[in-house]
Every structure is written in structure tokens, then in C-alpha cells.
Amino acid sequence: MSQDEKIIFPVEATHIMMFRRSIGDYSVPDTGLEDAAAPPTFPRAVAQFDPNYFLRMKPGEAWFGSGKNPSGVDGKPGSSGGLHAEQHFEFVRPIKPGDVLTVTQKPGKTWEKESKRAGKLLFEEAIMEYRDPAGELVCTSRSVRVTTERPVDQK
Amino acid sequence: MRLKANEISVGDTYEDKLVEDLKRTQLVMYSGTSGDYNPLHTDDVYCREAAGYPGVFAHGMLTMGMAGRVITDRFGAENVKKFGVRFTNQVWPGDDLNGKAVVEAVREEAGETLVDLTVTATNQKGDVVVSGYATARVDR
Numbered sequence: 619m620s621q622d623e624k625i626i627f628p629v630e631a632t633h634i635m636m637f638r639r640s641i642g643d644y645s646v647p648d649t650g651l652e653d654a655a656a657p658p659t660f661p662r663a664v665a666q667f668d669p670n671y672f673l674r675m676k677p678g679e680a681w682f683g684s685g686k687n688p689s690g691v692d693g694k695p696g697s698s699g700g701l702h703a704e705q706h707f708e709f710v711r712p713i714k715p716g717d718v719l720t721v722t723q724k725p726g727k728t729w730e731k732e733s734k735r736a737g738k739l740l741f742e743e744a745i746m747e748y749r750d751p752a753g754e755l756v757c758t759s760r761s762v763r764v765t766t767e768r769p770v771d772q773k
Numbered sequence: 774m775r776l777k778a779n780e781i782s783v784g785d786t787y788e789d790k791l792v793e794d795l796k797r798t799q800l801v802m803y804s805g806t807s808g809d810y811n812p813l814h815t816d817d818v819y820c821r822e823a824a825g826y827p828g829v830f831a832h833g834m835l836t837m838g839m840a841g842r843v844i845t846d847r848f849g850a851e852n853v854k855k856f857g858v859r860f861t862n863q864v865w866p867g868d869d870l871n872g873k874a875v876v877e878a879v880r881e882e883a884g885e886t887l888v889d890l891t892v893t894a895t896n897q898k899g900d901v902v903v904s905g906y907a908t909a910r911v912d913r
Contacts, residue, residue, distance in 0.1 A: 641838030706857030
């Protein structure tokens with residue numbers, strides 16, 4: 619998402635239920651999910667509500683995953699793809715079903731580093747704020763993404 | 774079972790098996806719920822033939838989400854005040870992951886009892902895959 623863009627994130631019990639299952643969290647019985655707080659990493663699922671999220675296929679646009687060819691984008695993809703380097707969440711209060719959050723993103727720092735396993739690394743920080751309809755802060759997310767010069771060496 | 778303040782001491786260690794033999798299907802499940810459909814996590818052909826990886830690997834956020842269970846299972850998701858990690862190694866299908874949290878402090882702040890913990894997840898080779906911290910509110 620870009621700066622100054624606002625995303626409305628309606629928090630639904632079913633979304634939280636499926637999210638819990640996907641991280642293997644069965645601490646809340648399926649019959650008690652209506653009021654249960656979302657797991658602390660749930661805020662990133664705002665991606666579902668970002669109309670321009672770059673890691674979701676969109677009608678009429680090339681997609682870099684495989685189909686007839688290993689990638690749907692002509693030639694070799696521009697980079698080995700960004701990887702997630704760090705993620706931090708801070709909560710003023712828990713996120714619960716029924717919340718309707720307004721999410722904004724501010725740019726953070728950027729820096730470079732050399733790595734033996736992946737070449738030049740470009741780090742980019744992004745800070746997202748999640749606010750309730752009254753404008754009160756609910757959660758802050760700080761993420762650091764790293765773009766590698768080449769795929770990370772597995773040896 | 775939720776822990777109460779009088780059951781927590783500095784140095785207490787909580788350990789859980791987060792996943793055994795991580796399945797590609799779980800990566801697909803996480804893509805579906807998080808909205809992160811990066812083919813690096815679901816598309817072996819793309820990984821091998823276009824991106825230069827041996828195959829799909831887990832979303833960092835899936836590993837972080839699994840590691841968070843060590844905290845939320847004991848203190849409740851509604852009580853987490855802070856949770857942060859660095860992703861230090863990739864996680865692959867077939868991996869076994871263990872989560873560990875160690876109590877670093879139990880303190881009072883603004884009328885609440887808080888517990889500070891370090892959080893790590895480690896694979897079957899002993900490599901740390903995420904390393905971080907959490908702070909949770911505790912019932913007295």
C-alpha cells in the first residue's frame with residue numbers, strides 16, 4: 619500500500635477462525651470464536667483488503683507464478699523476490715471480531731548490507747497503524763522487508 | 774490454561790512442538806488466510822525454474838504465527854501487548870519446529886502486571902528460524 623492510502627479492514631470471526639487454523643492454533647474451540655481476540659500476527663491479514671496488494675493475482679494483469687511456463691512474466695523475474703526480515707507488533711488493545719479498522723502506512727528507514735549468502739541486501743521498513751472508527755490507535759506493525767541480489771544460498 | 778502472576782518467575786521456560794513434518798498444504802492454508810499469495814510459498818515449479826530456490830518455503834509470518842502460540846496458549850491472544858521477531862533462517866516443507874519462550878521479567882506498569890519474554894523457534898537441525906520477544910498482560 620502507498621503512503622496516504624487508507625484501507626478499511628473489517629475484522630470477521632470467520633476470517634480469524636481460518637487464520638487460527640492456518641497457524642495451527644486450536645486453543646479456542648470452534649464454538650467460541652465469535653468473541654475471541656485475533657492472534658497477534660493477524661493484523662498482516664489486512665493484505666486481503668488492500669486493493670493493490672502486489673502478492674495477489676488481479677484480472678487482466680500478468681502474474682509471476684507458474685502456468686504454461688515457470689513464470690507468467692516474460693523473461694526471468696526481476697529479482698529473487700523480497701523476503702521478510704523482521705516483524706514487530708504493538709497492541710493498545712486486542713483486535714476482535716466486529717472491529718472495523720482503518721489502516722495507514724508510513725515509510726520507515728531503508729539501508730543496505732552485503733551478505734555472503736545472498737549478495738547485496740536492500741532493507742526497507744514500513745510502519746502500519748490500525749485505528750478504530752474514533753481514530754484511536756489499536757495496533758502498530760513495523761515490518762522490514764529485504765530484497766536480495768540473488769536467491770539465498772542454502773549451503 | 775492461562776498462567777497467573779503468582780505462577781510466573783524469571784527464568785521460567787515454556788516449550789512447545791509447533792509443527793512436525795510441515796506440509797505444503799499448511800503453506801497453502803496460510804496463503805489463503807493471510808492474503809500473501811507469493812508463489813515462493815505455494816508454487817514449486819516457479820521456485821525451482823524461475824526463482825532459483827529448491828522448492829517452496831514457508832512464509833516468515835506463518836513461522837511467526839506458529840511461534841506466537843507459545844505465548845497465546847499461556848497468556849491469551851487478548852493479553853499480548855508486544856510481539857516481534859527477526860527471521861533468521863528459512864523454513865521448508867518437512868521441517869519440525871519447536872517454540873521456546875523464556876521469562877525475562879515480571880513487572881508492574883500502569884496498574885497491570887506484565888511479563889516480558891524472549892521467543893525463539895528452532896528447526897530439527899537446531900537452527901534458530903525466528904528470534905524475538907513478547908510482552909503479555911497477566912492476571913493477578
